[in-house]
Amino acid sequence: MEPVSATYTKIGSYAEEDVKFLLKDLSALSLEGETESREKRIQSGEHYSESLPVEYYPPxxxxxxxHRALDDYKTKVALHVVVVAEQIFKDxxxxxILVSLARAGTPIGILIKNYLKLKYGITLPHYSISIIRGIGLDTNAVQYILRSHPNGRIQFVDGWTGKGAISLTLSESCEQLKNMHGIELDDRLAVVADPGHCTTLFGTRDDFLIPSACLNSTVSGLVSRTVLNQAYIGxxxxxxxxxxxxxxxxDLSHHYIEVITNEFSKIEDKVSEQLQKKSTEDVHVSFSGYQTxxxxxxxxxxxxxxxxxxxxxxxxxxxxxRVPWKILVKDMESPYVQHILMLCRERNVEIELYPHMDYSCCGLIKNVR
Structure with a gap:
């Protein structure tokens, strides 16, 4: 393993005992671009990680x-967090070492950490690091973690899977780390929901709304998306x-964690049932979502x-x-898509019924080139 000179400095509104973000603080820089102009630059070849979307005060x-989604789905999120946490602990x-992928994975990593502490009395280390589609993991962060915990076993955590781009990027990064540095890692991604059939380590394959998807930094420790721009990152x-x-x-980051953590004590019977059911399922990775x-x-x-x-x-x-073109919906009556229909009406975005897919819905981004 090569020496890593990157040093940890606290960033974000979460307590350090909840998570340590291994990220360089770029708060003093102006990296944001208006949605339309940024979309044009990305579609013209600029990598999405070189800039940031504007973080507005949430309307x-x-x-x-x-809040409505959190009230509707807090028990479901808690149940499937626990199901995946139990699988991680068994393995x-x-x-x-919990290593969540910034930033959607971060609150899930904290929830897994909270549950395992409540259930088994253990306090696991938890870091949040960057992974960038088409580029890979932050290998400096991985090496920092392994130096800090030489006998630990990394478990990567995210919120959900889409078409599987991050799962594939993670696997490619792990293969490169093995070939270049002799570092062997488990490339399975632990997620609450796996509608894309991209991993064997999941809570459910239902495509439902994990409430943190509704907001950006204000439910993720006030941290932006991650940036890899050579002008600022050496x-x-x-x-x-x-x-x-x-x-x-x-900032609703702590509120989100607290509400779902409070559900853990109410779902013990359901957890046993879910784990028993999962143990009898033929669970395999097919990336069927990508075929869709x-x-x-x-x-x-x-x-x-x-x-x-x-x-x-x-x-x-x-x-x-983003700049949506149209939204495909599997079932207009599904409770999982009612907020999608509302947002489409508000933004005057076309909705099309598309029943033959693994997902509850699919967003198509407007080609603005």
């Missing part, structure tokens, strides 16, 4: 959507991010796979922070 309707036990740095301290008064994406690309004449964002979480994000 009231989005806050209401978040790696007290040697586990070869010995961690990938970067910004800390939006100016949004502290609307390829079919959608053909039917809608899309040449760029990054314009297709499958799943409730990704579709919600398309409507909140």
């Amino acid at each position: 009231q309707e989005y806050l209401e959507l978040f 790696k036990g007290e040697t586990t 070869p010995n740095d961690f990938h970067g991010a910004k800390y939006y301290k100016e949004l502290e008064e609307v 994406v390829k079919r959608i690309m053909e039917e809608f004449h899309l040449s760029d796979v990054n314009l297709v964002k499958p799943g409730v979480g990704e579709t919600t994000r398309v409507l909140l922070r």
Whole structure:
């Protein structure tokens, strides 16, 4: 293992005992671009990780959507967090190092850590690091973790799967670390929901709304998406991010964790039932969701796979922070898509019934080139 000179400095609004972000603080820089102009640059070849979307003060309707989703799905999220946490603990036990993928994985990692502490009385180390589609893991962060915990076993954590791009990027990064540094890692991604059939380590394959998808930094420790721009990130740095301290008064990060953690004590019977059911299932990785994406690309004449964002979480994000073209919905009556229909009406985005897919819905981004 090569020496790593990157150093840890606290960033974000979570307590260090909840998570340590291994990210370079870029808060002083102006990296944001307006949605339309940023979309044009990305579609013209700029990598999405070189800049950031603008983090707006959350509009009231989005806050209401978040609170409604949290109330509706807090028990379901808690149940499937616990199901995946039990699988992790059974596999790696007290040697586990939770490494969530910033930023959607971060609250899930904290929830897994909280549950295992409540249930088994253990306090696992938890870090959040950057992974960038098409580039890979922050290998400086991985090496920092392994130096800090030489006998630990890393478990990567995220919120959900879409078409599987991050799962594939993770596997490629782990293979490179093995070939270049002799580091062998478990490349399975632990997620709450796996509608894309991208991993064997999941809580459910239902495509439902994980409430944190409704908001950005204000439910993820006030940390931005991660940045890899060579103008600011050197070869010995961690990938970067910004800390939006100016949004502290609307930070719901701790509230989100508290509400779902409070559900853990209410679902013990359901957990046993779910684990028993899962132990008898033929669970395998097929990336069937990606086959759906390829079919959608053909039917809608899309040449760029990054314009297709499958799943409730990704579709919600398309409507909140991208330039949507149209939204495909499997079942208009499904409770999982009612907020999607509301957002489409508000933004005047076309909705099309598309029943033959693994996902509850799929967002198609407008080609603005």
